[in-house]
Amino acid sequence: MFKKEMIAMLLAGGQGSRLGVLTSKVAKPAVAFGGKYRIIDFPLSNCINSGVDTVGVLTQYRPLRLNTHIGIGIPWDLDRNIGGVSVLPPYEKSANSEWYTGTANAIYQNLEYMESFHPDYVLILSGDHIYKMDYEVMLDFHKSKGAEVTIAVMPVPMEEASRFGIMIADDNKRINDFEEKPAHPRSNLASMGIYIFNWETLKNALLENKEQANLDFGKHVIPYCKEKGSPLYAYEFNGYWKDVGTLNSYWEANMELIDIVPEFNLYEEYWKIFTNSEIQPPQYFAPDSVVERCIIGEGSEVYGQVYNSVLGCNVTIGPGAIVRDSIIMNETTVGAGSEIYKGIVAENVKIGSGVKLGVGDETENDTAPGIYNHGLVTVGEKSIIPDNVSVGKNTVVYGVTTPEDFENAYLPSGRTLIKTDD
Amino acid sequence: MRAIGIILAGGNNHRMGQLSQKRAVCAMPIAGSYRSIDFTLSNMSNSHIQKVAVFTQFNAGSLNTHLNSSKWWDFGRKQGGLYVMTPAMTNDNSSWYRGTADSLYQNLSFLKSSHEPYVVIASGDCVYKMDFNKILEYHIEKKADITVVCRDMPENADLSRYGTVSMNEDSRIIDLEEKPLKPKTNTISCGIYVIRRRMLIEMVEKCAEEDRYDFVRDILIRYKDVKRIYGYKITDYWENIASIEDFFRTNMDFLKPEVRSYFFKEYPNIYSKVDDLPPAKYNPGARIRNSLISSGCIVNGVVEDSVVFKASYIGNNCVIRNCIILNDVYIGDNTTIENCIVESHSTIRGGSYYQSDDGIRIVVERNERYVL
Numbered sequence: 001m002f003k004k005e006m007i008a009m010l011l012a013g014g015q016g017s018r019l020g021v022l023t024s025k026v027a028k029p030a031v032a033f034g035g036k037y038r039i040i041d042f043p044l045s046n047c048i049n050s051g052v053d054t055v056g057v058l059t060q061y062r063p064l065r066l067n068t069h070i071g072i073g074i075p076w077d078l079d080r081n082i083g084g085v086s087v088l089p090p091y092e093k094s095a096n097s098e099w100y101t102g103t104a105n106a107i108y109q110n111l112e113y114m115e116s117f118h119p120d121y122v123l124i125l126s127g128d129h130i131y132k133m134d135y136e137v138m139l140d141f142h143k144s145k146g147a148e149v150t151i152a153v154m155p156v157p158m159e160e161a162s163r164f165g166i167m168i169a170d171d172n173k174r175i176n177d178f179e180e181k182p183a184h185p186r187s188n189l190a191s192m193g194i195y196i197f198n199w200e201t202l203k204n205a206l207l208e209n210k211e212q213a214n215l216d217f218g219k220h221v222i223p224y225c226k227e228k229g230s231p232l233y234a235y236e237f238n239g240y241w242k243d244v245g246t247l248n249s250y251w252e253a254n255m256e257l258i259d260i261v262p263e264f265n266l267y268e269e270y271w272k273i274f275t276n277s278e279i280q281p282p283q284y285f286a287p288d289s290v291v292e293r294c295i296i297g298e299g300s301e302v303y304g305q306v307y308n309s310v311l312g313c314n315v316t317i318g319p320g321a322i323v324r325d326s327i328i329m330n331e332t333t334v335g336a337g338s339e340i341y342k343g344i345v346a347e348n349v350k351i352g353s354g355v356k357l358g359v360g361d362e363t364e365n366d367t368a369p370g371i372y373n374h375g376l377v378t379v380g381e382k383s384i385i386p387d388n389v390s391v392g393k394n395t396v397v398y399g400v401t402t403p404e405d406f407e408n409a410y411l412p413s414g415r416t417l418i419k420t421d422d
Numbered sequence: 423m424r425a426i427g428i429i430l431a432g433g434n435n436h437r438m439g440q441l442s443q444k445r446a447v448c449a450m451p452i453a454g455s456y457r458s459i460d461f462t463l464s465n466m467s468n469s470h471i472q473k474v475a476v477f478t479q480f481n482a483g484s485l486n487t488h489l490n491s492s493k494w495w496d497f498g499r500k501q502g503g504l505y506v507m508t509p510a511m512t513n514d515n516s517s518w519y520r521g522t523a524d525s526l527y528q529n530l531s532f533l534k535s536s537h538e539p540y541v542v543i544a545s546g547d548c549v550y551k552m553d554f555n556k557i558l559e560y561h562i563e564k565k566a567d568i569t570v571v572c573r574d575m576p577e578n579a580d581l582s583r584y585g586t587v588s589m590n591e592d593s594r595i596i597d598l599e600e601k602p603l604k605p606k607t608n609t610i611s612c613g614i615y616v617i618r619r620r621m622l623i624e625m626v627e628k629c630a631e632e633d634r635y636d637f638v639r640d641i642l643i644r645y646k647d648v649k650r651i652y653g654y655k656i657t658d659y660w661e662n663i664a665s666i667e668d669f670f671r672t673n674m675d676f677l678k679p680e681v682r683s684y685f686f687k688e689y690p691n692i693y694s695k696v697d698d699l700p701p702a703k704y705n706p707g708a709r710i711r712n713s714l715i716s717s718g719c720i721v722n723g724v725v726e727d728s729v730v731f732k733a734s735y736i737g738n739n740c741v742i743r744n745c746i747i748l749n750d751v752y753i754g755d756n757t758t759i760e761n762c763i764v765e766s767h768s769t770i771r772g773g774s775y776y777q778s779d780d781g782i783r784i785v786v787e788r789n790e791r792y793v794l
Contacts, residue, residue, distance in 0.1 A: 294703070
């Protein structure tokens with residue numbers, strides 16, 4: 001028999017629909033971040049850096065890119081004889097087969113996986129946050145408090161507290177109450193969606209509630225544990241933590257990396273972030289190129305000008321092109337003389353020459369103003385944009401577009417141009 | 423693949439000056455993100471050679487560190503894999519590798535215990551891409567005993583550190599010269615050979631009996647009239663980096679788009695050990711012209727016509743021109759460096775000035791570094 005003190009279960013099955021076309025073909029944890037990473041690299045690296053070497057990754061929505069990225073876990077040293085990383089998709093059972101219907105339901109369906117490691121503690125993580133955290137310290141806290149459930153919390157400004165799940169804790173950090181998105185918050189400790197459970201507590205809670213539809217940690221499991229009188233504690237985390245759930249917060253988090261001394265520093269020797277790098281060559285800058293306040297991934301070639309931007313791997317910026325305040329992901333090509341302002345351009349996009357993205361006045365988006373806002377231009381993966389067209393702000397372009405799609409070679413601000421089969 | 427691979431990575435070389443002070447020539451950094459041996463290793467991996475041995479001796483530590491895991495070149499296999507062979511004391515032998523043939527002899531059990539019919543022997547100090555299957559096919563088609571990969575050099579090139587070959591119309595090698603002062607031809611041997619495994623064992627055993635230790639002198643040249651030795655001419659990019667000038671020039675070649683495209687964009691890829699460095703960062707004041715910058719670098723100054731390797735820091739108001747900056751170099755503010763190779767892990771104080779009017783200067787600075 002083998003035994004692991006603590007194993008991690010990483011929830012990576014959600015679509016993340018507020019990232020719009022960025023997640024139309026990939027799950028949110030597989031979205032590129034910070035030049036060469038993908039969002040899931042952060043929790044996975046935290047796991048191995050914290051000494052957690054057994055991680056179950058629960059996938060459901062569009063798992064292909066995630067599966068390819070994780071592989072057998074080599075980049076994170078999670079290829080182990082016992083434990084390591086396991087990708088856990090929903091599976092067919094002899095009766096009662098179903099998809100993962102909620103966060104806790106997904107964990108419930110993998111009780112067998114967890115059981116096989118005989119854990120004392122189970123760490124529940126979500127695959128959509130950018131942070132560096134030592135889960136071992138959190139486990140020490142959990143043990144020292146004699147908690148059955150520990151919830152990582154983060155102090156947020158009081159005026160923003162109503163956007164989060166808020167924990168109300170006493171001086172000893174014991175949680176007395178919690179509220180989901182309260183109109184009048186009684187505390188500013190926001191739940192980060194990171195939990196440590198005692199194995200028995202988790203197992204009982206899941207078995208007791210297995211009939212509950214859309215079984216969810218925040219809505220069902222945590223309230224159940226509290227009702228039963230399990231000691232719940234709040235572990236306060238004060239480092240950098242960013243939810244990149246919306247296009248604007250995703251854009252902001254990327255931009256914060258290019259500050260001279262960024263709050264979230266990738267250049268520290270300690271606590272490295274690991275990723276699956278398929279591309280290794282250096283970056284090339286042509287004689288006429290300009291590059292200022294940028295981070296750039298491997299193998300990219302810059303012939304034009306790039307300011308204040310995050311470029312992924314193998315990106316080509318053509319001669320005379322100007323890229324400003326933008327995120328350009330892996331393998332994308334920007335043609336000669338094109339200009340991009342405040343754009344989020346996904347992977348494998350071909351932008352023709354003389355294209356202008358993010359010009360004109362700001363108008364609310366016509367289809368999804370809640371997603372495409374803050375003046376951003378979003379281009380979905382594998383899109384093609386023809387030469388000499390202009391695109392306004394709060395717009396989205398996705399698919400293989402032709403000059404006919406652009407009336408007078410112009411897509412006005414606030415418009416949506418999506419041309420895909422599905 | 424019906425061959426095993428052997429990479430000869432043992433030798434020292436006075437032509438590398440201070441650069442081989444602490445590392446093997448095969449561990450020399452190339453093109454920003456690679457080391458010299460990566461090219462031969464990747465070629466073998468991409469040619470589906472499953473079992474590869476690296477013979478190393480001089481400053482072996484540098485190479486052993488680089489090869490600490492075989493998985494980056496896809497050699498982490500149950501069948502075959504990567505074997506690093508340094509000289510070992512045995513009951514029969516207490517010497518270092520006294521030459522290339524001797525290194526083969528000392529590892530005879532490796533050759534004998536393999537079952538593949540052929541052996542591909544290559545050196546680890548060359549930058550090239552090659553499908554060894556094609557050479558093996560040629561070898562079989564010519565019914566050759568040994569096939570030597572060769573290449574024509576420019577008319578006035580200095581060939582005194584290469585071996586030159588003369589071939590007849592059928593590409594059979596009729597003459598070989600080692601490091602000729604006055605070469606008869608401008609065709610050189612690239613140091614890549616295909617030979618049948620059993621014949622190699624025989625020849626190496628014979629050499630050992632006669633106290634001969636060198637593969638070129640005591641096998642190729644000695645047997646040239648007895649065995650069928652053929653030349654396989656290549657015209658693709660191939661450079662040996664075993665002198666400071668060639669090392670500098672080969673690195674600078676990667677500033678050319680066609681060279682980058684050949685090595686980096688065209689299939690198959692060249693692999694190297696993964697370092698998990700963050701993307702390169704360019705702060706205000708950075709101005710990069712015609713240069714390669716690798717991951718993990720932070721640039722605050724001007725870089726022109728240079729190759730900057732991994733995890734280097736270039737301070738404010740620096741000017742780096744026509745230089746090669748090796749891994750993990752810290753360059754303090756207001757420094758100017760021209761026509762130099764800066765050795766890895768150097769720390770250069772702010773306000774320094776290094777320059778060379780003729781030739782390439784090697785800068786090694788071991789100052790205290792106070793930055794994280």
